C-alpha cells in the first residue's frame with residue numbers, strides 16, 4: 067500500500083509543476099549566438115536533458131563583471147571525511163592509453179523516456195541517422211554501438227534493428243542495443259516489491275509476442291548486484307528526485323554499468339544531438355574523461371558548491387563549467403554517475419528549500435542558484451571530488467563536445483574537432499522546435515545537399531531521418547557498419 071510521508075506528498079505536488087531547465091552551453095565561436103532573443107520555449111514539462119540556451123542570460127553574463135568567474139579564487143580543500151584521517155591521496159591510476167590501431171569499442175548512450183515518445187522519438191531518429199553517418203568515417207576495426215535505456219522494447223526500436231543483448235565480442239558489427247530500465251518515477255511500491263518481481267511483466271509478455279527468449283532479456287536494475295544497485299538509494303531517488311526529469315539519464319549510467327562495461331569508451335549524451343563525422347575517428351587522449359561545457363558557474367555558485375563539498379566530506383579541486391555530456395572510459399562514467407547521484411540527493415535534501423524544489427521561484431534565481439540545473443551542480447561536486455582524490459582525469463572539451471547546430475560558416479567546421487552538435491533553444495536553423503513544428507521540408511533538404519556547414523549537417527540529418535522509414539535507417543546501419551571479417 068502506498069505510504070504518504072510528508073516528503074512524498076510534497077514530491078507529488080511537485081510532479082504537477084513545470085520544471086524549467088536552463089542549461090546553456092558555452093559558445094565562444096559564433097557572434098550570432100549572442101543576439102538577444104527568445105520567446106519562452108514551449109517545450110513540455112519534461113525530461114529534456116537539453117540545453118536551454120537563454121541568450122539574454124548569456125549576454126548578461128558576458129557584459130557584467132559581477133558574474134565573471136576569475137575575480138575571486140575559490141578555496142580548495144582536501145577531503146575531510148572521518149575515514150580519510152590520513153590525508154594521503156593515492157596516486158592516479160596508471161594510464162594505459164587505448165591504441166587507435168586496435169579494435170576500439172565504443173557506445174553512444176542515451177536514456178529514452180518511452181512515455182514521452184511523441185516528443186522525443188523525432189530526436190531519436192535524427193540521432194540514429196547521424197550515428198549511421200558517423201559510422202562511414204569509422205576505421206574498419208572499430209565498433210560503435212547505439213545504446214538505449216528505456217522501459218519498453220516497442221515496435222519502433224525493433225524496426226530500427228535494435229537488439230536486447232549485450233555485446234559479446236569485438237567483431238560483432240556496430241548495432242543498436244536497447245536495455246529495459248525502470249525509470250525512477252515508476253518505482254512505486256507495487257513495482258519494487260519482492261525484488262521488482264512484477265516490473266517487467268509487460269516487457270515479458272511483449273517478448274512472447276515477438277517469440278523472443280524471456281530468459282535472456284536484459285533488464286535493469288540487477289537487484290542482486292551490489293556494484294550497480296543500492297536498494298536504499300533507489301528508494302531515496304524515488305522519494306526525493308522522481309520529479310526531476312534528468313535523474314534517469316544519470317542513474318542508467320550507474321545501474322546499467324554491466325551492460326556497457328565492455329566498451330573502451332562511452333559517450334553519455336542527451337537525445338537532442340547529432341553525432342558529427344569527426345567522432346568516427348576520435349577517442350579521448352591520456353585516459354581523460356571529456357565533458358562538454360556548462361554555464362552554471364557563477365562566482366556565487368562556485369563558492370557555495372565549494373562550501374557544500376566540505377560539508378559532504380568531498381574533495382574540491384577547483385574545476386568548474388562542466389556540461390552534462392561525457393566521453394570517456396565506461397568505468398569513469400560509472401564513477402561520475404555514482405557520485406553525481408549522491409551529490410544531487412544531498413543538494414535536493416539539504417540545499418534547496420521546498421518552494422525552490424517545487425519550481426515556485428521559476429527562474430528567479432538563475433543563474434545564481436537554480437533547482438533546474440541540479441544535475442550540473444551534483445556533477446560539479448562529483449567531478450571535483452573524483453579529480454581531487456585522483457580517481458579520474460577530466461578535461462572540459464569546449465571545442466569538442468556539444469557544438470553548435472546553428473553555425474553556418476565553413477570556418478566553424480574546418481577548425482577544431484567537433485564531435486557532436488547539440489540543439490539549443492533557438493529559432494535559428496537548425497532549431498528543434500521549428501523542425502518539430504514541421505517548418506522544414508524537402509525543399510530545405512535539397513537546399514543543404516552540398517553545404518558542409520554544421521547547420522547544414524544538422525538540417526540534413528534531421529530531415530533525412532524524417533523522410534526515411536525506420537527500416538531504411540536500420541538498413542543504412544547494417545550495410546555501413548563493419549561486419550566481422552575472416
Ligand SMILES: *[C@@H]1O[C@H](CO)[C@@H](O)[C@H](O)[C@H]1NC(C)=O
Pocket residue numbers: 088104105106107120121122123429
Ligand atoms: C531568460 O532570462 C531572462 C532574464 O534573465 C528572462 O526574462 C527570460 O524569461 C528568460 N527566458 C527563458 C526562456 O527562460
Ligand SMILES: *[C@@H]1O[C@H](CO)[C@@H](O)[C@H](O)[C@H]1NC(C)=O
Pocket residue numbers: 129130131
Ligand atoms: C569589466 O572589467 C574590465 C577590466 O577589469 C573593464 O575593462 C570593463 O570595462 C568592465 N566591464 C564592465 C561592464 O564593467
Ligand SMILES: *[C@@H]1O[C@H](CO)[C@@H](O)[C@H](O)[C@H]1NC(C)=O
Pocket residue numbers: 165166167
Ligand atoms: C598505426 O597504424 C599506422 C598505419 O598502419 C602506423 O603508421 C602507426 O605507427 C600505427 N600506430 C601505432 C601506435 O601502432
Ligand SMILES: *[C@@H]1O[C@H](CO)[C@@H](O)[C@H](O)[C@H]1NC(C)=O
Pocket residue numbers: 180218219220221222272
Ligand atoms: C510497448 O510497446 C508495444 C509494442 O510497440 C506497444 O504496443 C505498447 O503500447 C507499448 N507500451 C507502452 C506502455 O508504451
Ligand SMILES: *[C@@H]1O[C@H](CO)[C@@H](O)[C@H](O)[C@H]1NC(C)=O
Pocket residue numbers: 068254256257
Ligand atoms: C502501481 O501503483 C500505482 C499507484 O500507486 C499505479 O498507478 C500503477 O498502475 C500500479 N502498477 C501496477 C503494475 O500495478
Ligand SMILES: *[C@@H]1O[C@H](CO)[C@@H](O)[C@H](O)[C@H]1NC(C)=O
Pocket residue numbers: 275276277
Ligand atoms: C511467433 O511464432 C508464431 C508461431 O510460430 C508465429 O505464428 C508468429 O508469426 C511469430 N511472431 C513473430 C512476431 O515473429
Ligand SMILES: *[C@@H]1O[C@H](CO)[C@@H](O)[C@H](O)[C@H]1NC(C)=O
Pocket residue numbers: 290291292
Ligand atoms: C544474480 O542472480 C542471478 C540469477 O538469480 C545470477 O545468475 C547472477 O550471477 C547473480 N549476480 C550476482 C552479481 O550475484
Ligand SMILES: *[C@@H]1O[C@H](CO)[C@@H](O)[C@H](O)[C@H]1NC(C)=O
Pocket residue numbers: 351352
Ligand atoms: C597527452 O599527454 C602528453 C604527455 O603528457 C602530452 O604531450 C599531450 O599533449 C597530451 N594530449 C592531450 C590531448 O592532452
Ligand SMILES: *[C@@H]1O[C@H](CO)[C@@H](O)[C@H](O)[C@H]1NC(C)=O
Pocket residue numbers: 401404405408
Ligand atoms: C558511490 O558513491 C558513494 C557515496 O559517495 C561512495 O560511498 C561509494 O564508495 C561510491 N561507489 C563507488 C564504486 O565508487
Ligand SMILES: *[C@@H]1O[C@H](CO)[C@@H](O)[C@H](O)[C@H]1NC(C)=O
Pocket residue numbers: 505506507508509510
Ligand atoms: C516547403 O516549405 C516552404 C516554406 O516553408 C514552402 O514554400 C514550400 O512549398 C514547401 N515545399 C514542399 C515541397 O512542401
Ligand SMILES: *[C@@H]1O[C@H](CO)[C@@H](O)[C@H](O)[C@H]1NC(C)=O
Pocket residue numbers: 512513514515516
Ligand atoms: C549539388 O551538387 C551536385 C553535383 O555537383 C549538383 O548537380 C547539384 O545541382 C548541387 N545542388 C545544389 C542545391 O547546389
Ligand SMILES: *[C@@H]1O[C@H](CO)[C@@H](O)[C@H](O)[C@H]1NC(C)=O
Pocket residue numbers: 202541542543545546
Ligand atoms: C551505406 O548504406 C547505403 C544504403 O544501404 C549504401 O547505398 C552505401 O553504399 C553504403 N555505404 C558504404 C560506404 O558502405
